[in-house]
Amino acid sequence: MIKAALNLFILVLLSYAAAGQSGPVQNNKARVALSLNGKWNYIVDPYENGFYDYRRKAFDASASGKGGFFDDVTNTDQSELIEYNFDYSPALNVPGDWNSQVEKLELYEGTVWYRKKFNMSPDKGKKYFLYFAAANYEAHVYLNGKKLGVHKGGFTPFQFQIDKHLINGENSVVVKVDNTRKQDEIPTINTDWWNYGGITRDVFITETPQSYIADYKIQLSAADRGTIEGYIQLAGNTQTENVKVQIPELGISLQVKTDASGKAHIRIPSRKISYWSPENPKIYGVTISSASDQVHDRIGFKTIETKGQDILLNGKSVFLRGISIHDENPLLAGRLRSEGDMRMMLQWAKELGCNYVRLAHYPHSEDMVRLADEMGLMVWAEVPVYWTISWDNPDTYNNAKQQLTDLISRDKNRSSVIIWSVGNETPLSEQRHAFMGNLISHARSLDNTRLIAAALEVHRNGTEVIVDDPLGEKIDLVSFNEYAGWYWGGTPDEIGKYHFNIKYSKPVVVSEFGADALGGFYADNKTKFSEEYQEALYESQIALLSTIKGLRGMTPWILADFRSPRRQHPIYQNFWNRKGLISETGSKKKAFYTLKSFYSKKQEQYK
Incomplete structure (x- = not known):
């Protein structure tokens, strides 16, 4: 009975948080009343002592609702037993992840408690919202000891109305952040990027009148x-x-x-x-x-649409000269923290000759998308339905649907966004078709002004590369990942023997291809991990893909090297995915110039 009540309580909290107080206010950053960015005290809590008692009962679900770290109390009596103290705990920068800021937390996955004190003099005639641009992955949020709610999803914004909990004077906000990977979450256990934990994007309090502009969509028909x-x-x-x-x-x-x-x-x-x-x-x-x-x-x-095998931007055929990008700074460990970090990445894309970027494999910062607006880069925006998801779990689907909703709600007024992607490299099954098909329908119900896509997988029969996925009927692009010359298909000079069998007569946008290269490692074009191998692969891939009649774009994998626990070769990788065209030192590899040359020709062709 107690367990059932506790589960119900948690479900209520989760649905309350998923509702996001009717969703975060549109363009929330324009309303900042008080930034909470800066130093937050933190406590590492691998056993979650600050959340559960020794019987594994949640303190915030107890009759008193007290006893956890969220109380943020200190000893007033020397005989009192309190086994934590935020005031004497070290501090982390917010926004930021804990993995890159504290050496002993580099590989840590679990719970970290954050605490920030701030002063306010709230106006009784105003409403106040505590806004998080992102926290990875599950965040329990408390203000002055009172639980505001829970949010799941490491890359989407959430907020809580806090009028009733604010104190005139000093306030304490405590956040339990847990980045533990779980099978039934979005993304699931297995990914190919670093699982940066923490409050990774801006935190601030916004102020509105009692009646306020909560949302708007203003776009071209x-x-x-x-x-x-x-x-x-x-x-x-x-x-x-x-x-x-x-x-x-x-x-x-x-x-x-x-x-x-x-x-x-x-x-x-x-x-x-x-x-x-x-x-x-x-x-x-x-x-x-x-x-x-x-x-x-x-x-x-702007308008974006397809007609036959063409992609039309404002009615004119366009070739998407793109590159994939992770939300990570190769030069400074961790997520992109500032406009300077983001502008650097997008400027590199511009130097490559890009007019388009794929922001993989999850929602990037709203600031990144606004910079793309300003800098003139079209955007593929994606949710982390990645590899093998719990397709039969209704809660998993609802989580994915909520993250997709939050992404579209946040960025629907951004002119740069031309594609909503519902996932990446998901294996074929009837359960997956239903899951992904429903996401596609949901995306269309929210926004009819953009294209819908997913990064599909290819299959092979001898030298035939087959693109035949039931989702191809539902999405607007034939978009797929293809790794001939790296994961299969021999060396770069053998790629030419392959040919494509694409079932759908739609514009083809190749969402990934590539090869690892350790920057500065030079050898011949048959030696994997050398710059010459990557360069030769790009030359051969471009020749192969150019045989596709409907080819209208590509986003090779990837702009810059990024960290990944899956990549463990001690010489060439050392926890780095080396498929970047730019190394972790910012040096451009040989393949950068191969792709740049191709894009220069495409730019002339599509003038």
């Missing part, structure tokens, strides 16, 4: 490039009221009235739009106003 459409959603003390959308540079000032639920749909004809593209990354200042609230954003307008 998929059916008419001369019309801006979308909606505005008010929350809080919602009632019917007037809201205004202004785009001064286009001479637009539209006033509409919300319905009883606080929602208003907008449709604005405009023939003066300068369309966003890599050659012209035009972004307009947009202001949305209600009676009590106002939000500013910067939004570009």
Whole structure:
């Protein structure tokens, strides 16, 4: 009975957190009232002593709701037994991961408690939200000893309304973060990237009026490039009221009235739009106003669609000259922490000749996508449905669906995003087809202005490379990963014997190919892990892929070397995936220039 009640309690908390207080406020960073970035005290807790008692009962599910580290108490009586103390504990930088900041935590997976004290003088006429841009993976959040909720997912934002829990003066926020890999989670146990744990992105408190602009979508109509459409959603003390959308540079000032639920749909004809593209990354200042609230954003307008085997950006055929990117700085261990880190990665892509990037294999930072808007790089955005998932588990599906929802909700106003991807290299089975098919349908229900894709696997029959996956009927692109010359297919000079049998007559975008090369290791083009081998493979792959009639883009694997516990060769890898075109020192490998030359020719071809 107690176990059943506890499970129910946990499920309630999880659904409360998944709802995210109706989802994080759109463009939340524009409303920062107080940043909580900086030094947070931390306690490493591999046995979770701060969460469970010795009978493995959760303290926050007890009758008192007390007894855990989240109480953040210190001794007031020397006879009192308290076996932790945040005040004397070391500190971690937030945003940041614990693996790269503390040597003894480099390979640690488990629970770490974070504590931050801050002062506030809350206005009783305002609402306040505690916002996390990301924490990996499961986060239990407490404010002044009261549990706000739980969030699962290492790369999506979440928030909690905190008006009732704020104190006028000093406050304490405590977060239990657990990055333990589990079979039924998204992603699952087996991945090919470092499992960075911690509060890896910004944390701040936002302030809104009682009635506030919670959400909006303002994008070009998929059916008419001369019309801006979308909606505005008010929350809080919602009632019917007037809201205004202004785009001064286009001479637009539209006033509409919300319905009883606080929602208003907008449709604005405009023939003066300068369309966003890599050659012209035009972004307009947009202001949305209600009676009590106002939000500013910067939004570009474009359309993306397919026609036969063409991809059309603003009605014009385009070749996606791309590269895959991980959310990791090869020069400084850990996740990308700042705009400078992110701009460096995207600038490298621009130097390669890219007009497009695949942000793999999970949602990257909102700041990264906004930089792509500004810098003129189209984006493939992805959720971590990766390799072998628990396809039959309804909770696993709901988790994936929520992460996809959060990604689309967060980035739906970003002009750079042209593709929502629902997964990577998932093996064929009826259960997987249902799982992935439902995600595709869900993505389409949320956004009809982008393409839907997944990085599929290929299969081989002799020298025939077969692309035949039931998802091919449902997605907009024939997108697949293909590793001839590395994991199969002999040496680079043998790649030419292969040919493709692609079932679907759609645009082909090769989402991965590549080979490892240790930067600075030179040999002949038959020696694996040498720069010459990688260079020869790129030359042969480009020749092979160019035989595909419908080839309209690619994102080779990958821009820069990244860390992975799966890559253990002591000489060539040493816990690094070396498929980067740029080494961990920032040096460009020979294959970088091979791909750059190909992209230069494609750029001329598609002018």
